[in-house]
Amino acid sequence: xxxxxxxxxxxxxxxxxxxxxxxxxxxxxxxxxxxxxxxxxxxxxxxxxxxxxxxxxxxxxxxxxxxxxxxxxxxxxxxxxxxxxxxxxxxxxxxxxxxxxxxxxxxxxxxxxxxxxxxxxxxxxxxxxxxxxxxxxxxxxxxxxxxxxxxxxxxxxxxxxxxxxxxxxxxxxxxxxxxxxxxxxxxxxxxxxxxxxxxxxxxxxxxxxxxxxxxxxxxxxxxxxxxxxxxxxxxxxxxxxxxxxxxxxxxxxxxxxxxxxxxxxxxxxxxxxxxxxxxxxxxxxxxxxxxxxxxxxxxxxxxxxxxxxxxxxxxxxxxxxxxxxxxxxxxxxxxxxxxxxxxxxxxxxxxxxxxxxxxxxxxxxxxxxxxxxxxxxxxxxxxxxxxxxxxxxxxxxxxxxxxx
Amino acid sequence: xxxxxxxxxxxxxxxxxxxxxxxxxxxxxxxxxxxxxxxxxxxxxxxxxxxxxxxxxxxxxxxxxxxxxxxxxxxxxxxxxxxxxxxxxxxxxxxxxxxxxxxxxxxxxxxxxxxxxxxxxxxxxxxxxxxxxxxxxxxxxxxxxxxxxxxxxxxxxxxxxxxxxxxxxxxxxxxxxxxxxxxxxxxxxxxxxxxxxxxxxxxxxxxxxxxxxxxxxxxxxxxxxxxxxxxxxxxxxxxxxxxxxxxxxxxxxxxxxxxxxxxxxxxxxxxxxxxxxxxxxxxxxxxxxxxxxxxxxxxxxxxxxxxxxxxxxxxxxxxxxxxx
Numbered sequence: 001x002x003x004x005x006x007x008x009x010x011x012x013x014x015x016x017x018x019x020x021x022x023x024x025x026x027x028x029x030x031x032x033x034x035x036x037x038x039x040x041x042x043x044x045x046x047x048x049x050x051x052x053x054x055x056x057x058x059x060x061x062x063x064x065x066x067x068x069x070x071x072x073x074x075x076x077x078x079x080x081x082x083x084x085x086x087x088x089x090x091x092x093x094x095x096x097x098x099x100x101x102x103x104x105x106x107x108x109x110x111x112x113x114x115x116x117x118x119x120x121x122x123x124x125x126x127x128x129x130x131x132x133x134x135x136x137x138x139x140x141x142x143x144x145x146x147x148x149x150x151x152x153x154x155x156x157x158x159x160x161x162x163x164x165x166x167x168x169x170x171x172x173x174x175x176x177x178x179x180x181x182x183x184x185x186x187x188x189x190x191x192x193x194x195x196x197x198x199x200x201x202x203x204x205x206x207x208x209x210x211x212x213x214x215x216x217x218x219x220x221x222x223x224x225x226x227x228x229x230x231x232x233x234x235x236x237x238x239x240x241x242x243x244x245x246x247x248x249x250x251x252x253x254x255x256x257x258x259x260x261x262x263x264x265x266x267x268x269x270x271x272x273x274x275x276x277x278x279x280x281x282x283x284x285x286x287x288x289x290x291x292x293x294x295x296x297x298x299x300x301x302x303x304x305x306x307x308x309x310x311x312x313x314x315x316x317x318x319x320x321x322x323x324x325x326x327x328x329x330x331x332x333x334x335x336x337x338x339x340x341x342x343x344x345x346x347x348x349x350x351x352x353x354x355x356x357x358x359x360x361x362x363x364x365x366x367x368x369x370x371x372x373x374x375x376x377x378x379x380x381x382x383x384x385x386x387x388x389x390x391x392x393x394x395x396x397x398x399x400x401x402x403x404x
Numbered sequence: 405x406x407x408x409x410x411x412x413x414x415x416x417x418x419x420x421x422x423x424x425x426x427x428x429x430x431x432x433x434x435x436x437x438x439x440x441x442x443x444x445x446x447x448x449x450x451x452x453x454x455x456x457x458x459x460x461x462x463x464x465x466x467x468x469x470x471x472x473x474x475x476x477x478x479x480x481x482x483x484x485x486x487x488x489x490x491x492x493x494x495x496x497x498x499x500x501x502x503x504x505x506x507x508x509x510x511x512x513x514x515x516x517x518x519x520x521x522x523x524x525x526x527x528x529x530x531x532x533x534x535x536x537x538x539x540x541x542x543x544x545x546x547x548x549x550x551x552x553x554x555x556x557x558x559x560x561x562x563x564x565x566x567x568x569x570x571x572x573x574x575x576x577x578x579x580x581x582x583x584x585x586x587x588x589x590x591x592x593x594x595x596x597x598x599x600x601x602x603x604x605x606x607x608x609x610x611x612x613x614x615x616x617x618x619x620x621x622x623x624x625x626x627x628x629x630x631x632x633x634x635x636x637x638x639x640x641x642x643x644x645x646x647x648x649x650x651x652x653x654x655x656x657x658x659x660x661x662x663x664x665x666x667x668x669x670x671x672x673x674x675x676x677x678x679x680x681x682x683x684x685x686x687x688x689x690x691x692x693x694x695x696x697x698x699x700x701x702x703x704x705x706x707x708x709x710x711x712x713x714x715x716x717x718x719x720x721x722x723x724x725x726x727x728x
Contacts, residue, residue: 055431056431059431059433059434062433063433116415117415118415119415120415120416124416125416125417125418125420125421126415126416126417126418127418159415162418164416164421167418167421168421171418171421171423175423175424175434176430176431176434177430177431177433177434177437178430178433178434178435178437178438178441179437180423181423184418
């Protein structure tokens with residue numbers, strides 16, 4: 001690895017805010033040297049609906065981050081979310097080619113290509129191919145099966161795909177700043193990578209990233225991502241429900257949500273009222289606390305139920321020993337861990353920011369951008385290593401003969 | 405199970421989304437970045453083009469006339485000789501010694517040979533020659549300083565006075581004030597050998613130079629009377645013999661501190677002034693705590709003994725400075 005610094009930008013275009021981080025990657029370590037943030041405009045549920053407005057605030061966040069870092073970003077890792085993202089599982093198997101049944105690189109490549117080759121619908125593009133562990137004659141192999149002996153090699157891929165236009169919109173926002181997108185990373189994978197430990201992932205853990213417009217989730221099993229998904233419901237829906245239920249403006253409802261919203265109903269006294277502003281100004285109004293908690297709890301409960309339903313058979317309490325880890329801006333809602341534990345039937349807790357992260361970045365809302373840098377660097381290193389392995393004259397000639 | 409040779413339909417990846425910059429999509433910050441990046445690229449291209457053009461020009465020059473490159477910058481003839489020295493040598497001596505032919509170009513000078521010529525004089529300890537373009541040769545010299553002189557006579561030649569430096573180098577002094585040379589004591593009691601065209605350095609001169617320097621600095625009135633310094637017993641006995649203007653022979657030892665020996669000598673000579681009827685003929689400061697002094701007009705008991713080892717009559721033993 002070279003020791004030359006590469007300045008990488010991590011951008012999360014969220015529904016409520018856009019976060020940009022600048023990382024200094026030396027090939028051995030990654031240091032966060034810049035941070036920029038801007039309130040979102042032109043983004044609904046993670047999708048760009050007003051290109052100009054979205055570009056302006058994204059570029060503003062990038063400029064802030066670069067100014068903070070004092071360096072120019074060279075490439076960008078972009079987080080991807082939105083209801084258009086879907087996933088499916090496809091697996092393939094091959095008989096081992098060698099006479100002595102020793103699995104070779106060619107067998108691995110063939111089975112992987114077959115497992116990844118399912119046709120997508122029109123206008124759909126692959127965002128991630130997430131490989132699940134290989135199986136040799138039914139035996140799970142956590143690492144590479146190369147040089148192991150067996151007759152049948154199997155592998156499955158969880159493929160995440162999205163709508164081409166939506167993906168292109170996000171990429172073009174970054175291109176408008178004169179930067180190229182080098183990695184497109186699912187937001188759930190980025191934040192999940194940040195708030196779970198390798199042990200959690202080995203034991204099985206569900207990471208829930210509760211954003212303003214979407215809820216991204218990733219279920220880890222056997223040390224790697226097993227299933228991912230996006231529910232186009234987030235914290236802004238809680239605000240919307242309060243606004244409709246209590247006949248408030250969106251701003252007032254947001255204020256009430258932040259001050260009195262809960263994921264579980266705690267207020268016992270139904271007559272207890274709370275002030276909207278609490279500053280005794282003309283126009284300040286009172287609202288029943290119980291009603292506020294009921295509205296926010298109901299929506300939160302519903303959201304968690306939707307996630308559980310989407311996970312379907314993939315989630316089972318016995319395969320999720322490390323429980324549920326919650327992150328994202330909406331994870332700051334009091335009682336949400338309690339609600340998640342009740343819905344999923346496993347222990348739940350809020351994701352903790354690792355100790356090495358600077359104080360100003362220790363907020364659940366930054367986990368996606370932080371994870372994006374680390375996940376992106378790892379993914380890129382793996383991709384570089386794979387392309388190096390495939391390279392070389394001998395490998396090329398071998399492939400030529402094999403295809404002939 | 406999927407077949408190994410199954411046709412695999414191509415799946416489209418997000419990487420196929422074109423990422424070229426659309427001008428309409430550029431924000432002001434983006435435009436600035438693109439312009440800066442364009443300028444940077446243009447700068448790099450310009451520098452590279454310059455390097456390539458220069459390389460091609462040089463290659464073309466070599467191909468057309470291989471000698472041209474060397475001839476393109478003929479150096480001018482040497483016009484000035486600049487001398488910087490810490491001694492007494494002057495510009496005329498330099499010009500005489502270097503003896504540069506007229507209209508010699510600066511580049512054609514063999515600086516190593518010229519330096520050897522300068523060092524051959526003996527008076528020059530080190531020399532640095534620098535070409536200072538367009539037409540100046542700068543010479544920086546570090547000279548030896550004489551501590552004594554000697555008279556040498558080659559076969560069938562007139563005797564001539566040579567100077568001896570602290571490191572024992574023997575040379576013909578040039579440019580020194582004759583009055584200064586007159587104050588230098590003569591060296592005697594050693595052999596002057598030739599090696600090639602020059603004299604070999606005299607061994608042991610450092611001790612002699614130390615004694616002379618100490619005497620000149622601390623007891624100039626004594627030093628002024630010294631005429632001959634003999635090295636005859638330097639190697640064998642570690643003694644330096646000095647003969648003064650009035651023929652008194654003073655022996656200094658290398659094992660004793662010269663300053664204390666000079667102080668003893670001064671005290672003895674002062675004490676001797678109290679007896680004007682007897683003048684000291686030999687003073688041996690090399691013995692140790694006591695100093696045997698032989699006076700003129702008083703014959704020793706055993707005249708065969710060249711140097712009395714113990715202070716016995718008729719030699720006087722004068723009190724000396726105690727040892728520390």
